[in-house]
Amino acid sequence: MNNETIKQAPLLEARNLTKVYEDGVKALDNLQLRVHPGEIFAMLGGNGAGKTTTINLFLDFIQPTSGHAFINGIDANADPLEAKKNVAFVSENVQLYPNFTAMQNVDFFVRLGGRHQYKRSDYEAALVRVGLQREAFDKKLKDFSKGMRQKCGIAIAILKDAPAILLDEPTSGLDPKAGKEFTRLVGDLRDEGKAILMSTHDIFRAKEISDHVGILNGGVLVAQKTNAELKGVNLEQLYVEYMAGYMEETLETGPLTNNLT
Amino acid sequence: MLSILVQKELKNILLSPKFFATFLVCSILILISVFIGINEYKNSVVQFETNQLIAQQDVEQASSWMQVRNIAHRKPTPMQIFVSGLHFDVGRLSGISTFNDVKLVRSPYSDETLFAIFRFIDFAFIVQVVLSLFAILFTYDAINGERENGTLKLAFSNPVSRVQYLFAKFTGTWLGLIVPLLIPILIGLLLLILSGVPVTSSDWISIGSLIALSLLYITFFIGIGLFISAITRKSSLSFLLLLVIWISGVLILPRMGVMAAGQLVSIESVAQLEAKQEAFERARWEDYSAEISETWQARNQEMEGMDEDERRAYRDEKEWEWLEVDDAARKRVQSDIIENNRMLMEESQNKKKVQEQLAFNLARISPVSSFRLAAMNLAGTDIDLKRRYEESMRRYKDDFTEFTQKKQAESGNSGGFRIEVDSNEGVKLDFGRNDQTLDTSEMPQYSAPIVQAGTTLGNSILDFGLLIVFIIATFGGSFLAFLRYDMR
Secondary structure (H helix, E strand, O other), X not given: OOHHHHOOXXXXXXXXXXXXXXXXXXXXXXXXXXXXXXXXXXXXOOOOOOHHHHHHHHOOOOOOOEEEEEEOOEEOOOOHHHHHOOEEEEOOOOOOOOOOEHHHHHHHHHHHOOOOOOOHHHHHHHHHHOOOOHHHOOOEHHHOOHHHHHHHHHHHHXXXXXXXXXXXXXXXXXXXXXXXXXXXXXHHHHHOOOEEEEEEOOHHHHHHHOOEEEEEEOOEEEEEEEHHHHOOOOHHHHHHHHHOOOHHHHHHHOOOOOOOO | OHHHHHHHHHHHHHOOHHHHHHHHHHHHHHHHHHXXXXXXXXXXXXXXXXXHHHHHHHHHHOOOHHHOOEEEEOOOOHHHHOOOOOOOOOOOEEEEOOOOOOOOEOOHHHHOXXXXXXXXXXXXXXXXXXXXXXXXXXXXXXXXXXXXXXXXXXXXXXXXXXXXXXXXXXXXXXHHHHHHXXXXXXXXXXXXXXXXXXXXXXXXXXXXXXXXXXXXXXXXXXXXXXXXXXXXXXXXXXHHXXXXXXXXXXXXXXXXXXXXXXXXXXXXXXHHHHHHHHHHHHHHHHHHHHHHHHHHHHHHHHOOOOOHHHHHHHHHHHHHHHHHHHHHHHHHHHHHHHHHHHHHHHHXXXXXXXXXXXXXXXXXXXXXXXXXXXXXXXXXXOOHHHHHHHHHHHHHHHHHHHHHHHHHHHHOOOOOOEEEEEOOOEXXXXXXXXXXXXXXXXXXXXXXXXXXXXXXXXXXXXXXHHHHHHHHHHHHHHHHHHHOOOOO
């Protein structure tokens, strides 16, 4: 993380973001977070904690009950088309068109993202970079493993070249080798100056590459720590405590949530 | 952006196995249908020409103009290749004579009942049943399938508007579906030209309109597929719903409309109508007998007190006058019977028209009925086929009767016949004919009613309009549903 980049405006920002579903369930409660260029923000939390809801709000898949989600300063719900030009998305389980080859899928989604300047060699370079074997380039996706599809997904995100990236549990279900490769790629993208918001269950990977770690529980960001603050901290213990509902006790031990930069 | 989405949709469809299956099935069905239709048409033409020739020869062989009985035949039309409609159900011919009313009899299916069991699959049937089903197969998972697959989220993580996306879905699917329709039908039309079937410019207009109608019909099913796909979360549910809609729309609602109209407007059957006519006729003749009996009693009373010679003289004097009176009474009876028959027929036809109209209007709840009715109208094989032919045949009958009566008067032949019963030779009919054939060169020839494309289009305009309304409704619904669609 570069100190100069911290001073820049955040590329991803949740401001008092709240989502209450029609059935009355409060999925997100007054979320505040910022991700600056060259930062990775990892959201940790159990199922139903509000991680995916946050990403869905940034992508305008759902409307916030109150508050705002900004992408590069653009309100994602007020002007979603403009906002989405500035963000790439990789889901937990990248699904592409099974009748298309890897190359055809990449071509379609990259052009859909507004990038028309690429040649086949650029696509090949991106696919090589994410570790997809050359012989798979022109194979139909229906024969791809989950790891191979995730690689295509990250290749699409790389080629879109958006300043911000949203990753929804991207390493879930990947084998350790593929997970490690993926983590390396995300680190590289951060180093290129991308602002990355990642939801994950993987505490160790989050600690390994993130600049900020936030713990969500019941739609509330109950803790947020910088990478420096996490040194020497047992993140797993901290996470379990928050998830188990020992927030009050932990809060008494020190400020955990006022690390917005 | 739109072109990228359309290209993707089209490519996705063209590369899918369901497109291959659709193309194969449609090509085979349409080409076989056109091929069989052409052969069927050619056979009909040969049969029509032969029958006309035989009828002409029969006329020439008649003993006198009074005995001449012609036969008018329904002319095959090239449009029956594409929309057989009622062609196989309506009689092929009607006798034309002074004494009998026109009635089309001997339909192709009554002659060859085997083919009535599994009916001819024409182009209209293929579009109505097969392509509509394929349209559903192409669209049932258009939206919810992409949600289930996760591609919807990935697509909408990009600056894509929902309106553009849905429009591209429609365009891509539409283009993907018309290929299996247009390619075989164009080959079929080429086959039609090469086979030498005489297609008039009016027929070409009708064929063009029929293709346009088919495209509208398929568009409706794409619309309903998109709509159901956009209001459901699971493709299995949307498939089930669409199957129910398809079965109701294609198989049930059109029949329900006709059945309901049958219950709401009851009309007499032909047998009932004929029984009514006969009853009146019998009653009228009985009245006439009673009237004549009374008349003769009165006449006898007039002659009371006269001796035999005076009676004979009186009868001779009054004979002509009495004959005229009796004849006038008989003619009154005949006229009453004819008038009553006409009135009953008209009443029945009016009720039938009301029933038909109600049946069609009720059936039009389903766009399938609109398609079917418009297709039959365009091809001229519609519900009016029989009426149109019978009316034109009645007009011909008037001309024919007038002509034969004129010829009869010119020939001076009474036209009667004599029956001789001989113990050695048995019964012998003598028509008093000479061996010469009748000169039929001036005899009016029956010509089939010509229905111009403008008229058929005019008759189909309501159904074209209804299909467009259905399309607008389904697409409007699809857009509204998709604008609110939960992408997650």
